[in-house]
Amino acid sequence: MRMKSAKGEVLATILVLTLLPAILFPAPLVAVDVKPDLTFTYKCLSWFLMDLKSAKIITEMVSKIGVKFELQPLDSHILYPQIENKEFEVNSVSQGQGPSPRNPLELYHSSGDYPGGPNDTGIRNATLDEYLEKAYTEMDMEKRKEYLGIVQYILAEQIPCIPIFVGDETHVIRSEWEGYVVMPGGIMDVNNIWTLLGLHDTTPGVEEQVFVMALPSYIGGFNMLDHRDWRTWYVVTLLAYDTRLKYDPELNIIPWLAKEYSIAPDGKTYTFKLRENAVWHDGEPLTAEDVKFTLEYMKEQKVPYIYEDVKHITSVETPDPYTVIVHLDTSFWLLEYDFAMDIPILPKHIWEGKPWDWDNIVPGGNLIGGDLIGSGPFMLKKYVEGEYLEFWRNDNWWYPQKPILDKYIFKVLRTQEARLMAMKKGEVDTERYETPPSLIPEVVADPNLKLVPSTGIWMVNVEFNIREGPLSDVWVRRAIAHAIDKQEIVDRVMLGWGKVANSVLPKCWYPQYYNPDIPIYEYNVTKANQILEEHGYIDVDGDGVRELPGAKPPVAPWYTSPIAQVGIIAAVAIVAVVVGAALYVRSVKKAMAAGEG
């Protein structure tokens, strides 16, 4: 009897197993996927959480209007070449914002649309080009605003990209520190000299003012002309070097090492009067010769990054040791911003005769002879590769007000958790970058720490490749824009620490240029669906993704009709029963044979 029941189980199992797929997953037997449809690959950086989390939510949001984003998080060295070569349909790569409103010119002019060029989206619009060219050579502020307003309008209307939000710089600093200045970019931004001047420890009876900043990794090098990360820039450029001009806390350009400057009405001549008491860290005076040398050096040596800024310079004159006149071939006013940020002044007596080449700047920038020679408020005193850097205040600095800090220390702590613990404990006073929103409740709960938020530098931005395919239809892009709830992304990704952006020149960074009258795509799923319906994007095959206009409903293959499916199930069942019966008969025969034996 036992034998018999075992065979019954086998029979039942076979039946269930054969029928199970048909019962559980009827879809593969029914659906026929019609292509092409509104399915797009969606690429973003795998390690930048702000981008990655936003991209996941955006993928979710567009699925509600029958658009499918296939998310591909990739590492930088794989993603960047693909974007450079325009091998993407949609991407989310944050755009860095800064005081200089250069992004529109660099990213959306048709001259940048070639493999490897900066125009990723492939927008080619003659009117846009015209106004970009006008805007970036216009010296009159009112006209410049007007032209940049038109540029923003065209970009919002044509929508090659959807600006989502600018993340906040949620900076954490120990409570005893005061005197920092909040600026767009944060209290520890590369442009923020004011924090550097005012920062001090308010602990009563503190003898030495020592500020320790945790870096996530060691700086890339000391070379001014080969920095590729914000750490190096902050540590080396801000502390050890000076620029001619600077930004005040409202990001207006003010005279700095140049005590006064003027720009000719045609925008082609800049005249700088330098301070007369500026000296290099080694005691040599800083003169117009150094300024002239730096500009010519950058241009002659075609130093990457900076060359694009200085290529319009035709000649540099130094009528006296403290006057510099720079002639340009065009009125390119972005240069004024560059003088305030990107272009430092290098010591001629150290750099002269050394071509820009990695072999000539070992070890680490102009550390030839052992010291980093700049003219800035701090001097590099000591460093251990990979561990820490120790800067001391430069008491011979030319500026009337000196920093209060005696020492500025940079210490490498690789993980976010270690940096937060070290801040809580007092081993370090702040960290270089913002603290992620998920850790903010812990910061707020700790009386030793305080949170100082300000506008951050990264803007999450969805870019479309509009060269071909359905994304070249502006209505598809507009519908997608209507389907994205930007505030919800800010709330979910940044826990509210961010500002929704509508323009390529976001209001929080460029209040003077932001155009409030551009088309704004409010969050409205119904409207988005309606736009797609009206323009012929219909989901003809019922898989939740809309097909292109004119797509034919699929002709269902014979096996998807209900009758055929019943037939298939019946056939499988019959086969299973027959096989089971055969097995059963065999087992009974065997049992009988065994009984006889």
Added chain:
Amino acid sequence: MGAKEYIIRRAISSITLFFLAIILNFFIFRIMPGDPTMTIIDIRMTPEMIEELRRRFGLDKPLWEQFLLYLRGVFTGDFGRSFEWRHLTVWEVIFERRFQNTLILMGSSMCLAMVIGTLLGILAAYKRGSKFDAAATFVSLFVYSTPIFWSGLIVLLIFSYYLGWIPSGGTLSWEIEHTPITYVLDYLHHMIAPMIILSLWFLASYFMVMRSSILDVFTQDYIVTAEAKGLSDRRILFRHAARNALLPTVSLMAVHSSYLISGATLTETVFSWYGMGKLMYDAVMFCDYPVLHGIFFLMSVVVILANFIADIAYMYLDPRIRY
């Protein structure tokens, strides 16, 4: 076949292996996706500048020429300039501080793990089935299967944050004026936590291998003979059993030898230890071929050499081995 002939044969096969490894080292990184020039790209880089970078990196040459240059580099010991740390040569990147840091950390934790793990393994096998055996097995497997980035953070939380006994990371403190003596003390102070975490992690392998190996030896006839001779348990355990049971441990050491160069990326990250593990990770991320060539060259040398030495050591540890 005599011992000498065996050594020569092993040497020849090791050298062949070394050459194969060198050839492989060139190609595995070229297959890797990504473009080294793209890791330093900026929207303001013009195509001419990218071309110039490719020229400086030697990437404009055909692959076979790059390969020949690489081979020349291997034999002259010059792997050239790093793509990412462009102001340094490959050897400067590796030997400035990273190599020493990794060698000291990994070497000391491996030695510690080997000595303690082996002793514990012998004891656990001797008292097999006892509470000690069960506890030791459980604990070592538990530690082994705990992710280091988690256990490391817990150690930091307790001993650095709450108790303040150890620093938050790094290898040296900036606060201390470094004389040779304070330097060593400071360095050791920073090394304690990662060393203990790593030793505990390595310990499990040595413990388990030694334990099972001893148990295996206990079933051998010569142990019965030794018992019959009336030798003490301790003498049997250490003189007869342990010595023979050491062979797999020697193999394990040879296998682990690559860690001496490659480091432990997770431990180095959690404790901000400036070593080779993180360097290797970064070099892969930045497609820094020259640095990768340098690291993998060192690694092939060490692993092949360690296995060669292990094979020779076998011969002396176990007189039965003759090929």
